[in-house]
Amino acid sequence: MKNIDIVRENIDKIQKNGDLYDVIISKENLSLKNYNLIKGNIFWFSRILYGATLIYDKIKSHFINIDEIKEAQDKIREVVGVNIDIVIPKQDNMFTMNNKSKKRKKIAIFYKVENIDIQKYISNLKKIANFCSTYNIKNIILGEKEILNFLCDEDIKNRKKIDISILLEIKTKENHKEEKILVLTKEELYDIIQKLEAVEIEKDFLRKIANEIKDPIIKKVVEEFNKNNDLNKLKKIVVSRLELYLNSKGIYKDKEVGKVIEIVTVKEQYVKVLTKDTKGNTISSFILSLYNYLEVSNYKNLLEKRNKKCDNKEIMQIATLYLYLCNKIKKENFQENSESFYDRIYLDYKGNKQNPYMRSKSWSLLLNLKRMVIMAYCTHAIIFCIKTSIEHLDSTLEENDKVTFIKKAYDKVVTIYQNAFDLEWDILDAIKNLLKRKNWSETILLETEENSLIYDENTNSYTGDKKSTETNYNTIATIYPLCNDKELLPEYYAVGYSKESYYEKGKMNYKITTPLISFADLKDKEEVETLFEISYEISKDDLKKIVEEDHINLLQTLYPIGKDYLMIDIKIIDVENYNQCIYINHNRASDIGNKIFPPEKEVLLQMKKPKIKCTYGLKKEEEIVYEDKIHFYEGETNKGMFVEALKKASPDIKDSKKKIKDAIKEGLKLEKDASLEEILDAIQNKHYSKTPIKDANLSKDMKKMNEEEYFKAVASLDSLICNLSASLVNESDKNLMYITGYKGNSFLLTEEDAHAWNMNPNGTIIDVTPKGNLEQGEETKENIEESIITWGIKNHIHIYTIIILILFVLNKKYGKEITITIKSHKIKKLLETEEIEKAYVKINEILYGGTNIPRKKTVYEWLDSIQKEFTNLEKEKLKELKRELKTYTNEKETIEKAIKLVNEIPYISENNKEIQKKLSSKKRIV
């Protein structure tokens, strides 16, 4: 592979994956991700994406092949010929780190070496400079310490010095003083090289020798060198002058031969002496060292002898100068420490030694913050757009399949989002609680204690931990017990009843009526055993309405049902300032009903966080008796305002159609004459599910069913939810009115407690919701999770996943090798087909026009030609070429081959050497 390809490929690899330190550190997981940041993300509702990026990072880090990056760096080193590190300076790349965008990360060359002699150092710097020049790398980083071994501060005062920790975001764990590095451009590096070269030669010494030399040309050139540092020119001129002087006594007489000519040539530290006679015949020829020729033993000897009076003093002086320039004088034996900075870290990593360096916190924090903010806004934006689009559609478009589809999609997204949120929060909560607890029995005790909220009369306060008020769902109301008997507290809280309903496109619609509070029915405290208080929020708009109407007209929301609960008093109170309060009890109501006075209006308008608190109790004299009912309550008729409202509404109720009742019986697999009790039992014996219709996977869309089909389908479901059960009951007997409200036995009513049931005009509760009440949420969740797992196992998802993982690993390791083998064979076959030369010529004709005569070639010659002639064709040009080829209707076969050839051009251009190698490895000489 050509050097340029090697360098490009390996630089790409480093830019894509990070430099050697980046990959080591990501494996060692030294980047900072802390709990608080995750919590912050939850708040921004972006944790799905953030979590996904974290997981992706983890997986990516796991699969990062450090040795591959090391190899990439080593290959580039081979091209340069110096032990450099390829680094990605973090400051310049702050916004492209961890980013898969096409913008390439800037790289720099880092050269740091200890104990090197100046010649080697200069030579290495030159190689680096040439490399950077060839491959357009703009920054070179050198260790300041090494340069200061040879140059002084003054020489590098204008160069950019920086701490290594800042540039590479890498610092020692023990906070040692960080080394300084110089960041240079190419031109600055050349300048440093020139300075080093000049320093290599001791100019004073040169000047001193030159002063002793008479030859004016040498004197002049030494002076010039002191200014321009052109060592090559100096050396050339000195050697030519030395040769001239050595040959000056070229003709002499030999005793035996007579007149002879001696020719001396100098090369490095040797001279060649050739002696010829006048006829040109060679008499002798020998090569010897310059020292021997000058009759000295070594340089030191030469230095001593040159100053002595002799015939060839000038030659000795020039030779002294020349040999010095040849650098034959070596200083102490330096041994270059060939390990680079990253080499040491890599070796520590391989030796499982502790990495003495780490990533700086600020860098990791910056990257994570950047990612979090982006993910937060992306998620927010996406959800917002979807939500508003759907809401807009909902309000503007008629129901049709498309709109429904979009709505379903929206529901799905929101559900997934919600489920993910729940799951994450549950996991965090569970971990948090696990860490707090010592053992499980204590856990249960703790929960029970936390849930008990007891009113202490003596202190007029509640005891117990109010943490149970924390919930994931919106709070509807808080129930404050004012007695010690929990059994007396209600379970059902009615919001409204329905006496009218209609069916439309797969949905039963109930018109819910919530009666107003009848202040006249407030009971005297003396007559009633105070049991509990219900507190719920009221909006400021409702307060305004009260003010406008001059009367307190409040809806009877959350009326406790199940016993003869009686309302004692109502407070409208500002939670932030308990002094702001309107109190209505039996006495006031008897006097003025629900009228409101002007000062009270002011108070209402000033309330910042208004709430309604209604106090309830049971009549004192009567014994409270109740039985443990399975599905409905009997016994004393219920009293209370809500029940009174039901009684009043009941005469208007119309009976449901017979065919609907029959459809329900058919769906429940009952006989046509089945009694109401049988129907109620059948409903109650089903399973509970929060998504019964979805679970059923009905063949026909409910929207397309008529009322009869709908009720039959609902009755035939395996599982039901409360509203469907209540709906079936209501249709079976319209006297059993459809009631909406809440059902709960804790001190907090939340959205989760929303419930539907039936009641007769006497106030008897009929609740046939299938078993699994408040805990069914968890069961359903488990069911969902179970069903996913079961589905997965049933459909061998786990096997497919393993296969995919194996294929992925194999592809990573052997993929390229396998691809090249297959491709080489394919390309060879193509290039060996008959008349491929015609196809080739066709391509040339389209590209360039002109005369093109087909020419037979070997496969290797074709590969060579393709690479040279088509390598500069871009993707667009190739596409255009193919299009044009397809317009030729004659010579179908040739055109087909030409198109195939065009398809292979990019691969051949990039992998020419590998293909040739692969093909030639199969070739054997017989």
Added chain:
Amino acid sequence: MKLEKQKIEIVMQIYDKIIASLDEVLIGQKEVKRSVASSILCDTNSRILLTGDPGMGKTTLNKFLANNFHSKKMAIFFDTLPSEIQELLKDCKNLELLQIEEFNRASERLQNVFIELFADNQITIGKNTYEFGDFYVVATQNNSETAGIFNVSQAIYDRFDVSISYKNLKEEESRELLFSNFTPSYKKSIEKEEIVTVKNIIDSFNIDNIDIDIMMNSFKIVKEISLNNRNLLKGDLIRANKFAIKLIKLSALASGRDYILPSDIVDFIDCLYMHRIDQSIASIEEDDVKKQFEVAKEKVLDLKRPKR
């Protein structure tokens, strides 16, 4: 029309014939064969320098060429005198090929003789001048030798049109050479008339502006090859480029085209220009110089040719 199809076919035929003959002389060394064949065909006065380590096949090739042309061979030693050369050549009026072995052993005085011979196709002995017609010069030298080697001046190297470097054989080529029964064939297969025909066709090949642009851009890229912030090639390289044009034309015709592509030039960059750089730099920083040449070739290949 740039050139008749028939003429292109003639060039292709003759070129293939010479390559086939060279295949019977040497195993591998594809670039050497291409450069030698092209240099011989494009100009009957080519100056070719063959360089390589001992035993690569330089002498073998020389033997083949000697069998195909009327030639004179000389071996240079460090003490060879100019007069010896002159005496050898003065009566060779029908000289077609001059073979010089161990060229880099020529002393400076000898080099001066070659300057006159290569440049002017003549030698001067005393008051007499002996002129020659067109003849090839094929000189060989070993790169690895250091003893007895003189620095051949740049002026002399510049007189060589091409310097063709032998490379190490690939494994399968070594295998073939060692274990097959390959024997070089030195039989005469090159006809002078064929060479003249090809030369004439090349001379009559009219290149258009697009061809000229490609060549000029390539020459510019080559001229800008630098190392250590210094250009490696001095001057305008007119001599080199003139020969380059002939080679490029031949390469295009031999490929069956009547137009030039950058690939025609790339194949000859090394042999046309490598020997023209400052030898002191080339010898000290050989690897770096080669890298720079590779980069230049990549740049030439990136040149685009529009459709005519």
